[in-house]
Amino acid sequence: MPELPEVETVRRGLEQRFVGRLIEHVEVGRERTVRRTSRLAVIDGLTGVTATAAQRRGKYLICPLDSGDSMMIHLRMSGRVLIDPVSSPRPLHTHVVLHLAGPEAEELRFVDPRTFGEVVVYDPDNASVEMPELGRLGIDPITDGLSRSQLAALVGGRSRQLKALLLDQSIIAGIGNIYADETLHAARLRHDRLSNSLRPVEVTRLHQAIHDTLNAAIAAGGSTLKDTQYVDIGGQGGWFQVSHRVYDREDQSCLTCGRAVIRRVIAAGRSTCFCPRCQK
DNA sequence: AAACAAACCTGTGCGC
């Protein structure tokens, strides 16, 4: 569910409503959510501390803490971060709860039915050992900026199908299945084009499409699908799904050319939707 | 190096 635009929306929510608020008390339900370390490490690492910032790298949320440690949250497929009144009933599959100081009597809840998501407290000075995947992340198009020349080097330096390249977090960080398909359609490029076959004008289109698609999705608060799990920190869904031009539109007519039908295939092991007429 | 499959879990939607 959550890709760069959704995670960015959550990050902004954390910045507004979590950063600077003392964590008074911590509850960890399901141990699997804190499997990287342990229940005790997360409770000890978060009790009595305050986040000083909310950052994002790809799909990873990182909050530096005033203790010197950092908290990492990854939503994976079905994770949600909510800040709710203490008095409201906790959703099913609430695995970690941080009671927050302040007049509002609120708590941060990490909810995750499929339990692929994680909450980790780690020492940033030892991140290469405790959070090694952060060091393997490629360029984040929003956080780091991704210039046309950087993209040209990334695609030209390898012979990789474009869909697989966009999904590879060690090359470009943050794009997932929805935005890979939407980006490729906006760039008018097929998922199975080899990266080093792109002409300069096609690299330019891909570069533009990455930025346009991600920025538009962030502006819309992300995509909330019909089976929807994704909501922001206040429980609100996004609305970029109404702008999807190919994702989950198999057998429907292309909204761009109007003369072809969207097809669905498996590429890079993932469901892939594209317009056979617009994308070459 | 790149492609592919399977694994980790639970919920939902579909066909029968």
Place this chain on the structure above:
DNA sequence: TGCGCACAGGTTTGTT
């Protein structure tokens, strides 16, 4: 209405 199966936004690992 009920049951069983396929499939779902991510990432890692192991093969080919």
